[in-house]
Amino acid sequence: MKTEPIVILSTRELDKMRQVGRLAGQLLQHLEPMVKPGVTTLQLNDEAERWTQAHGAKSAPLGYKGYPKSICTSVNEVVCHGIPNARQILKDGDIINIDVTLIVDGYHGDTSKTFLVGTPSPKAQKLVEVTEECRRLGIAEVKPGAKIGDIGAAIQEYAEAQGFSVVRDFVGHGISNIFHTSPDIPHYGTRGKGKRLRPGMVFTIEPMINIGTWEVEVLADGWTAVTRDRQLSAQCEHTLAVTETGVEILTLA
Numbered sequence: 733m734k735t736e737p738i739v740i741l742s743t744r745e746l747d748k749m750r751q752v753g754r755l756a757g758q759l760l761q762h763l764e765p766m767v768k769p770g771v772t773t774l775q776l777n778d779e780a781e782r783w784t785q786a787h788g789a790k791s792a793p794l795g796y797k798g799y800p801k802s803i804c805t806s807v808n809e810v811v812c813h814g815i816p817n818a819r820q821i822l823k824d825g826d827i828i829n830i831d832v833t834l835i836v837d838g839y840h841g842d843t844s845k846t847f848l849v850g851t852p853s854p855k856a857q858k859l860v861e862v863t864e865e866c867r868r869l870g871i872a873e874v875k876p877g878a879k880i881g882d883i884g885a886a887i888q889e890y891a892e893a894q895g896f897s898v899v900r901d902f903v904g905h906g907i908s909n910i911f912h913t914s915p916d917i918p919h920y921g922t923r924g925k926g927k928r929l930r931p932g933m934v935f936t937i938e939p940m941i942n943i944g945t946w947e948v949e950v951l952a953d954g955w956t957a958v959t960r961d962r963q964l965s966a967q968c969e970h971t972l973a974v975t976e977t978g979v980e981i982l983t984l985a
């Protein structure tokens with residue numbers, strides 16, 4: 733639970749968020765064609781780091797609370813925070829979430845997408861589609877006057893109606909010149925509850941949706957979060973700003 737006040741960004745800060753957000757979206761787009769059977773998650777990491785430096789940006793995860801790599805690569809039953817590794821070779825039928833966060837001029841852009849490797853099962857493909865729809869529905873709730881609980885309620889209603897579950901242990905977050913700050917944005921909850929959204933607030937929506945149980949466990953490396961039942965999990969993320977009239981997605985390429 734984060735306790736910092738929720739900040740309202742100035743137009744100058746919002747401009748910086750737009751710049752870094754777009755670059756983060758472009759990095760995801762740049763990595764997409766590499767996602768093929770035979771590539772290792774370390775190769776994805778190293779290309780991300782190279783591209784990031786070439787564009788004058790920094791990788792926010794590298795060294796963050798001791799995190800050892802530049803991106804997170806979460807394969808199949810990994811819910812989030814999978815660590816790229818030279819021995820982890822993608823194979824036909826896998827799903828992989830790539831989560832990138834860049835820093836430009838002190839401001840953060842955070843986005844992720846779950847990619848299909850070759851041809852995953854119909855169930856896995858449905859999971860990925862439902863997860864993207866969850867993000868879309870969550871974003872559609874964002875406007876001045878709405879409550880934070882409206883976002884999670886929309887996501888949870890749809891995910892559960894499709895027979896899937898919503899992870900509770902990781903939530904969206906405020907983001908600006910701090911990587912993770914207030915407010916928390918749960919992907920489950922109750923309409924009308926929580927703080928009111930106001931223009932200039934910036935936060936992520938990043939639902940993690942599971943085929944089986946919503947419960948997760950963190951492996952001995954201290955980072956890798958997996959589903960307790962080892963069934964598949966998918967995620968996607970955007971960084972967003974509340975505008976005077978609705979919402980602006982900052983992490984589109």
Ligand code: MF3
Pocket residue numbers: 792793794796797799803804813831832833842938955969
């Ligand atoms: N990008 C992740 C998020 O969406 C956070 C990764 S923190 C790390 O909030 F240290 F694991 F990289």
Ligand code: CO
Pocket residue numbers: 831832833842843844938969
């Ligand atoms: Co992220």
Ligand code: CO
Pocket residue numbers: 842904905936938969
């Ligand atoms: Co995030």
